[in-house]
Each structure stands twice: as structure tokens, then as C-alpha cells.
Amino acid sequence: MSATLKSYAVRLFPQIAALAVILLMVSIAFPGFFRLEMQNGRLYGSLIDILNRGAPVALLSIGMTVVIATKGIDLSVGAVMAICGAVAAACITSGYGLVATLLVTLGTGILCGLWNGILVAVLDIQPIIATLVLMVAGRGIAQLITEGAILTFNDPGLIFIGSGSFLGLPMPVVIWLTFGIVVALLVRRTALGMLIEALGVNRRASMLSGVSTGVLLIAAYVLSGLCAAIAGIIAAADIRGADANNAGLWLELDAILAVVVGGTSLLGGRFSIAASLLGALIIQSINTGILLSGFPPEFNLIIKAAIIVLILVIQSPRAQTAFAFLSRPRAGEKKAEQEAK
Amino acid sequence: MQPDNSHVLSATGIDKIFPGAKALNRVDFSLRRGEVHALLGENGAGKSTLVKCLTGAYRRDGGRILVDGADADPQSTLEAQKLGIGTVYQEVNLLPNLTVAENLFLGRQPRRFGLIDAGAMNRQARALLAEYDLDIDVTAELAAYSVAVQQVVAIARAVDLSGKVLILDEPTASLDAHEVAMLFRIVRRLKERGLGIIFITHFLEQVYEISDRITVLRNGQLVGTRETAELSRRELIAMMLGRELVQEVAVDHGAKGEGGDVRFRFRGFGRKGHIQPFDLDVRAGEVVGIAGLLGSGRTETAEILFGAERADSGTAEADGRALDLSSPRAAIREKFGFCPEDRKVDGIIGDLSVRENIALALQARRGWARPISRGEQDRLADDYIKALDIRTSDREKPIKLLSGGNQQKAILARWLATNPDFLILDEPTRGIDVGAHAEIIRLIESLCEKGMSLIVISSELEELVAYSSRVIVLRDRAHVAELTGGKVTTEGIVEAIAASGGRADA
Numbered sequence: 001m002s003a004t005l006k007s008y009a010v011r012l013f014p015q016i017a018a019l020a021v022i023l024l025m026v027s028i029a030f031p032g033f034f035r036l037e038m039q040n041g042r043l044y045g046s047l048i049d050i051l052n053r054g055a056p057v058a059l060l061s062i063g064m065t066v067v068i069a070t071k072g073i074d075l076s077v078g079a080v081m082a083i084c085g086a087v088a089a090a091c092i093t094s095g096y097g098l099v100a101t102l103l104v105t106l107g108t109g110i111l112c113g114l115w116n117g118i119l120v121a122v123l124d125i126q127p128i129i130a131t132l133v134l135m136v137a138g139r140g141i142a143q144l145i146t147e148g149a150i151l152t153f154n155d156p157g158l159i160f161i162g163s164g165s166f167l168g169l170p171m172p173v174v175i176w177l178t179f180g181i182v183v184a185l186l187v188r189r190t191a192l193g194m195l196i197e198a199l200g201v202n203r204r205a206s207m208l209s210g211v212s213t214g215v216l217l218i219a220a221y222v223l224s225g226l227c228a229a230i231a232g233i234i235a236a237a238d239i240r241g242a243d244a245n246n247a248g249l250w251l252e253l254d255a256i257l258a259v260v261v262g263g264t265s266l267l268g269g270r271f272s273i274a275a276s277l278l279g280a281l282i283i284q285s286i287n288t289g290i291l292l293s294g295f296p297p298e299f300n301l302i303i304k305a306a307i308i309v310l311i312l313v314i315q316s317p318r319a320q321t322a323f324a325f326l327s328r329p330r331a332g333e334k335k336a337e338q339e340a341k
Numbered sequence: 342m343q344p345d346n347s348h349v350l351s352a353t354g355i356d357k358i359f360p361g362a363k364a365l366n367r368v369d370f371s372l373r374r375g376e377v378h379a380l381l382g383e384n385g386a387g388k389s390t391l392v393k394c395l396t397g398a399y400r401r402d403g404g405r406i407l408v409d410g411a412d413a414d415p416q417s418t419l420e421a422q423k424l425g426i427g428t429v430y431q432e433v434n435l436l437p438n439l440t441v442a443e444n445l446f447l448g449r450q451p452r453r454f455g456l457i458d459a460g461a462m463n464r465q466a467r468a469l470l471a472e473y474d475l476d477i478d479v480t481a482e483l484a485a486y487s488v489a490v491q492q493v494v495a496i497a498r499a500v501d502l503s504g505k506v507l508i509l510d511e512p513t514a515s516l517d518a519h520e521v522a523m524l525f526r527i528v529r530r531l532k533e534r535g536l537g538i539i540f541i542t543h544f545l546e547q548v549y550e551i552s553d554r555i556t557v558l559r560n561g562q563l564v565g566t567r568e569t570a571e572l573s574r575r576e577l578i579a580m581m582l583g584r585e586l587v588q589e590v591a592v593d594h595g596a597k598g599e600g601g602d603v604r605f606r607f608r609g610f611g612r613k614g615h616i617q618p619f620d621l622d623v624r625a626g627e628v629v630g631i632a633g634l635l636g637s638g639r640t641e642t643a644e645i646l647f648g649a650e651r652a653d654s655g656t657a658e659a660d661g662r663a664l665d666l667s668s669p670r671a672a673i674r675e676k677f678g679f680c681p682e683d684r685k686v687d688g689i690i691g692d693l694s695v696r697e698n699i700a701l702a703l704q705a706r707r708g709w710a711r712p713i714s715r716g717e718q719d720r721l722a723d724d725y726i727k728a729l730d731i732r733t734s735d736r737e738k739p740i741k742l743l744s745g746g747n748q749q750k751a752i753l754a755r756w757l758a759t760n761p762d763f764l765i766l767d768e769p770t771r772g773i774d775v776g777a778h779a780e781i782i783r784l785i786e787s788l789c790e791k792g793m794s795l796i797v798i799s800s801e802l803e804e805l806v807a808y809s810s811r812v813i814v815l816r817d818r819a820h821v822a823e824l825t826g827g828k829v830t831t832e833g834i835v836e837a838i839a840a841s842g843g844r845a846d847a
Contacts, residue, residue: 190709191704191710191711191712191713194693194697194700195705197692198690198701201690201693205686205687205688206690207649208688209669210670269693
């Protein structure tokens, strides 16, 4: 077991280190950064804010990780968020109960995933093209549902999902943490993880070894759709309305970035959901950090890009080889250090 | 080794270190002008690594390379080309979707007014290929031609670009005898022109046919360089393996599975456009060999038996029970296994570990919800690594880092782990070294003794003759003959293939 833990530690080290460095840098620019307060049974503070604001991208990155592990990509998640937000708002305003609304919305996300999965697995369309279809059409569908307006609602149950709290943590945080753990356990405690990795590395060889590649591919896109649906509900609940034009806009790119920062290769194969979630937190920390440190907003995107380039350079195979080479003589020391911890 | 004028290339004390392994240890190698120098060794001996150091694809960690007596340090294949070193790989590294002429002149097309002069390019291409007695339409896509022609085009390009040293990395692996002869004519002509040619292959007959000297590597070390004429085949094998091969293959027909009952029965099994319907009976504990030229329907037969291509006619049954062979998954449920011909594309999952590659088929059959525990996987992998002597530093190594023969053994282990009743092996010994070769043949024989039914496809006829109790001969995508008992000889197979004017190549 300790060997497994150790391999996890090695795998997640770059992401944890990057996150720590970014948080430290922000705390230098903004001294009150690490302060946490308890008010009305709920934690407040910048760190909680990062966890909370990062919820949609964190959720998207869970599904995106699995899709990318199959050597695919899902560009439609932002649009699916918009569709699902619209569906949730439409359901709740036309008098459905909370449970029914949630079921219909999650079902919509699954349906969207099924569509993508069938295009990719059955019709053998390249994932980037297959999911582009829904990315483009999705916002149109969402606008049809909301009839072009921002569809607002005031159902306390639905709003609770966006702004309520549970055990001192905001609901969105509880949801993405729980969902992330459930999915991570599902793929690692069963053989799904290994079969997905095999499929991503070599689809034909996996098929010839008896792996049900088609079913797995569809399942990956369905999971991604489901994640987008949950993210869509949270985004809508947060603003108490469904905005077909802006909900989830460009978030597919943040989700892909989170997966990449998490170190999962776009070429498919080995993946880590925990690393992608850390990647999502890194992205959100950068966003929040830039705002807090009071840089003029026009710098935000450039600084974000610069930090991300840096992280990717550190992760690049060439840099990794260079690090491995530099740290070789001191390998013994490092081990002692780890054991001390 | 003193560099003198007769050597076009000489390398001394070449070292190459990979993380965790020394791939080359102070290897010396020299190449004379106008000689064909065979570079031999088992898989993983360091042949490819040495070639890659010479062509700049790898940076060497020590040693000197002299080209024409001057120090050379190629940093990339482009620099190596400028030094006069050209390489042609087993998998032709040209662009199949461009024309022959474009491939020959890619990156250096003749220009007129800054635009590519297609007319001049095609003329020059024709002239260039004429030197190789190749009269083909240079404006056609490269993919339209056979591998042999593509190989010649690759050689023409390499020689034209480089001109001093030509490295041929297993050029004959996918050629038939006729094509090999054509290739060798070209090699001899280039040799007369004074090129130094490094020839890497697993076919010992070809080594004796074409090479002047032989250098043998083993485990990254130089074993020796000898004149071909003075080296007996037995000595050579001993140099390569470090041990005398006791007996390459034992031929023993009497003992082989004549007795058992027919276990698998295929009737009118076929698929339009792939393979004509055939009848096939396989007994328990029997090896049925399949022979035929490239493109005669050998692989198609394997694919249809395994469900990789769905049969559109005929029936399959085992012990009188109908079999569902509609997909590989279904076939695996019926306890079928299939080691495909193209290991890299259809066999290995490159980035995954040896352990995961071995466990994959068993896991897939059990379904995702019933994972094989890590402990069980470790045990499974360790057992097969030991039983099949898979050489890997540990079971967690990505399989793509293993040599071809060891990859093949791992794929075999993948199927043996599922405990199959019916195992199809498509070219199980292609592109692997002599040592692994003999081991795989022994393995086939022992599986057969345990009562497994095997179908083995191979283009090495001696090998087929050695382990098959019957041989099916294919021609033009149909089963045309079945040889049994005393007729299972290489001559018999060749005759059956040649009978009634089969095509020369595919």
C-alpha cells in the first residue's frame, strides 16, 4: 500500500508543487490570503473561494480526463453546460419538483454525451470534429429552451446547490469533491481505468484483446456529458438563472487545460483524475490570485498564459529528462527526505 | 582500430547509456569502402542503438566517429546525411501519399522562378530510378507500389542524398524471395560504386549471400568482426547467442497429434472480398500450419477465425456445439486467442507496462467490474516473465521499451493467461532473433502437447514443417491444398504454392 501511495506522490508532485508556489506568490501580494473564517456555520476565505469558483472547471475536468485518456477530446462541454442550465431553469420554472428537475437535467447531459459517444465510437468521426458539432449547436439549443432570454428562477432548493453549504463547505465544493472521489474510485477500484488506458494507447490492439472499445468510448463521453450537466446546474444555481449565451463559455478550453496541466497526455493513455482536479485548482488560483493582487484586469489573461506556459515547460519531456539528469546524484538524499516525511 | 584510407566510416569506443541500462559499451565498428557489412545480434543486442548513434538520431555518451578519416559528430539525421550517411529503415520512412518523384526530391525540388518545376523533377526522378533498373510511373503515388519498390525508392533517395554510407535496417523483412533478389542486385551495384553498406537482418542466409564482413553485438558489447567467408554458420550463431544452439529445430512427425478427435470444425467459413469459404478441422493437441505467399489470404484466415472480420458464410463448432465468432470479444469468450502479425499496430499497448499487457485479455474477458487484483496481476506477470523468459528489467516497464522478441513473448503470455483452447499465431517468429525464435517454437510444441489446438501462420517453411501435423496452403485468398503426414515438407509446400500458376507476389 505504501508503494502505491508513493507512486501517487511522485505522480502528483509537480501539480502540488505548482499549486503551492502559486498560492505562496498570491499570499505575498495579498497578505490576508490564507485567512479562513467561520460565519453562520460556513467557512469563508480566499482559499474557499478558489475551491468554490473552480467547481465548474473541476467537474468538467473529471469527464475531460477520461475522454482524453481514450485519445479523444470533448469540445462540447461548455455548450452542454448551457443546455443543461437552460433545461434546469425551464423545468423548475414550469413547476417540476427539484428532484424531477435534477433528473431531467442530468438525463439531458447524459443524452448529449451519448450523442458525442455514438458519433465517435460508432460512426468513427474524429472526436474533435464530432464534439464540435454539439459545441456549435449547443448554444443554439440552449437559446431555444430559454427563448432567447435569461431564464431566472427562485426555487430555494435549486439555489441551495449554487450557494448553500454543507459541513461548512459551499455546496459546489462538496459536489465536485464527492463526484471526483466517486469517479476516481470507480475507475481505479474496478478495471475500467486500465481498460480505458489500453483503449487510449492502442484501440485496435485493445479491441483484438477483447476490450469492448465501443462501449467504453461511449461511456467516457457520457461521463463527460454528465459532468457538464452537474457543472451547468451549479453555474445556473449560482446566478439564479440560465444564461444561454454565457454559461460555460470557453470553459471547455479551461477543462482541457486543467487536464493538460494535470499531466495527462492529449495522445491518450495514462491518466489521473486527482492530477486534473489539481490542474483545475491551479487555473482557478491563478484567476483568483490575479484579481486579488490588484493587477489591472487587462493583464490577467497574459499573466495566466505566462504561468501556464511555465508549468507546461516544466512538465515537458525534455525538461523532465533534464531534471532527472540533474537530480540523479542526489537521488539518495531525496529518498531520505521522503522517508522523513 | 587505426583509421586508414580504406575505411569510409570508423567508430571506436562508442558508449550509449539509457536510464538504468548501458545500451552500448565501448563498441568498435568500421566500414570499408565498397563492402557490405552485416551487423548482427539478437534483439536488444544494440544494433539499432549503434545505427542511431551513427546517424545522429541518438547522442552517443562516449567514443569517436570518423568519416573519411575526419572526426564527425552528427547531431541529427540531417547532419548525418550531409556527412554522407544515409539510412533506410524496415518501415519505409517516406510519405505514401506523395508521388514517387516528390518523395525522391522532397525538400530539394528543382525550381524555376521560385516555383517547383514538376517537369524537371519527374525527368530527374526517372533518370535516378533508371540507375536502379526501375521503370515506374514517377508521378503516381508511392502507396500504389509494393513495399519492395518503395524500398528501392527509399534507397535511391538515401544514396542520392548521402552517397558514402548506406545503412539498411532489416530491408528484407517484408519482401519475398524474388524481391530480395532484386534488392541484392541493387546492393551489389552500389557496392561496386564504392559505397559502404551496413546491412542489418535476421536472415542468416542473406548474410552469407551478400555480406563481406560480419560484426556481431551481444548485450551492448562487441563480440567480434569477422570475414564472412571464414565464419561458419555454427560459429556465427554461437557468437550471437553466446552458446551453441543445441539443435535449432527437431523434426519429428510420427509423434504429432494424429490420434485426437476433431475438436473444432469449420464448414464453408468465409467472407466475401477477404477469404473464400473454406472447411477446416482442428484436433485437440494439434498444430495446423498455414502457408502461402504474402497476400494469399493467410492473415485474412486468421482474422475471420478470430472474429476480427465477421464471417458472412459458413458455420463454426467446437465438440458439436455452435461457436459465436462474431467479434474478437465473442471469440475470446469461446476460449480463442490470437497473436497478430503486426505486433506494434495490433498487439502491444505500448505505453502500458508488461504486467498490464499480460493481464489485458484476461481482464477484458472477466469484465470491468471484476478487476484482477494488483497482487494477482503481479503474480501472473512474474509467472509468465519467468516461464517464457521475457527479458525485462521489471514488470512495470512500458512494453514498448522491450525488444521485438520479448514483446512477442509478452503477447503470447497475454493469451496463455486466458487459458485458451484454440490459439492462432500469425507469424509468431517474424523479426525476432534466433534465440527467441527457438524458444517460441519450443513453446508451440509444449502447448500442443498440453492439448491446445493451434493454428500457426508462417512464411518460414522449415519452421512450419517442424511443428505442424498438417499444413494448409493458400493461394489467391482461397485454401487450395492440405498436406498431411509425409507430405509435410518444405518441397511439398513450395510445390503446392506454385501449382497451377499462383501469382508471384501480391
